[in-house]
Amino acid sequence: MKTIGYAAHSADAKLVPYHFERRELRPNDVAIDIQFCGVCHSDLHTVNGDWGPQPYPLVPGHEIVGVVSAAGPEVTAYKEGDRVAVGCMVDSCQECDQCHQHEEQYCRNGMTPTYGAPDRISGEITQGGYSRHIVVREELVLRIPDNLDLSRSAPILCAGITTFSPLRTWDVGEGTRVGVIGLGGLGHMAVKLATAMGAEVTVISRSTKKEAEAKASGARGILASTDRQAMQAAANAFDLIIDTVPVKHDLTSTRRYWMSMARW
Template sequence: MKTVGYAAHSPTSGLEPYEFSRRKLRGNDVAIEILYSGICHSDLHTVHGDWGEQPYPLIPGHEIIGKVIDVGPEVKKYKVGDSVGVGCMVDSCQTCDQCHNHEEQYCREGMTATYGSEDRITGEITQGGYSKHIVAREEFVLKISDKLDISKAAPILCAGITTYSPLKTWNVKKGTRVGVIGLGGLGHMAVKLASAMGAEVTVISRSTDKEKEAKAIGAKAILSSRDESALEAAASSFDLIIDTVPVKHDFDTYTPLLDIDGTHVIVGQVGEMDEPVTAPLIMGRRRIAGSLIGGIKETQEVLDFCAEHNIHPDCEVIKPEQINEAWDKLQKENPSHRYVIDMTNLKVS
């Protein structure tokens, strides 16, 4: 299938229109016309080579909402016209213990990422959602409820599942005391989801400038990480901290905020962190953990949860020709919303 997307041709180049072809449908494939594609901070890190050398040209994007335009003969769950989504992965071995446990993101053979990975059959490099079309294996396509606004739903497929999964893993429920470090694209979704689960949510930020914004989406309070007296008063006050900061930072500011058996979960920074002082961990049986997106079953669960509770990411919808401008803002600023690319008028020549 001939199509077009916005590709980077080097770690330092901007994104520009790029014509390419999607594979012919296999028996279990779903062909999708992409309507909206979210921009994730990890798109920047990947394309810029922060996490290793990449294959170029590379089309990023793993927050994809579209409609089915064709299906392979073995497809049973979807038909032409269905509203669907594709998230951060498009394949896995489907045979290992992790895949059988519905945690394909931890596939023993390695999941196939939506972009920048080798196709498990042909070895071709996968290309992402900053494009007009995508072809994906049926098992990795997700149903989109008609209760969701499709122009705002795309970030649920990354920002949503990335924060929902640790909230579920650590059994967040009514009365759980949750701290969310950072109120950006990931952080604001963590606040919305945890609040809908009944948690008492506090945003932890460098200042209290976003207090009104935090409370408007469900937080009970905001705590400044630079206010030593406020930090001392908040000691042992959280059961779980979701850390969405995407750059190197220290643990020691936050560890004393955890209660006994509390957990600090990293979902933002992929790379080096400052070494923690272990005494607060040992003295409170506290722990530092990490979490990577979620499996397909859990991703469908968060989509349905958001539909049930009328939760949408805060989004700014842009045109494809504004992608580079949005990337620039994402690098220089700390927006508390997600950029979503409107692909509806992108034409294939």
């Protein structure tokens, strides 16, 4: 399948239009016309070579939403016209214990990332969602509910699942007290998801500058980590803390006051 995307041709190059071929449908594949793709900072790190050498030219993008254009003969879950999504994986062995537990990211034989990795069968380099089309194994395709706006769905495929996973793992629900460190892309998502689950949410930040923004997202307010008295008063105030800060930072003050929390 001929398609076009935006690719980086080297670590210091800008993304430019790139014509390439998607693989032909295998029996268990789904072909998708991409409608929207989120921009994650991981895409920038990857194409810039921050995480090591890459197989350029490289089309990034792993927050993909679109519509099924075709399905292989063995596909049972999707049909043409279905609204679907794809995250950071496009294949796994589907045979190991991890895959059987729906933990394909821990596939014993190695999962296949959405871009920048050899295809499990052909060996060709996978290319991501900054393009018009993509072909993905059925098991790694997700359904988008009809009442969800496609144009707003893409971040759920990365920032969404990144914050939803710990909230679900720790059984966050009505009455759970959740602290969210940082109010960036993941922080906003964590606040909204935890609030939707019924939790009482507080954002933990260096200052209260984003308090109005935090409250607009569903938090009850901000706890300033630089305010020693406020931090002391908040000892044992949370059942769960989600740290969304993407760079190394000092956790000493936070840990000092919450070492006795049940779920650190």
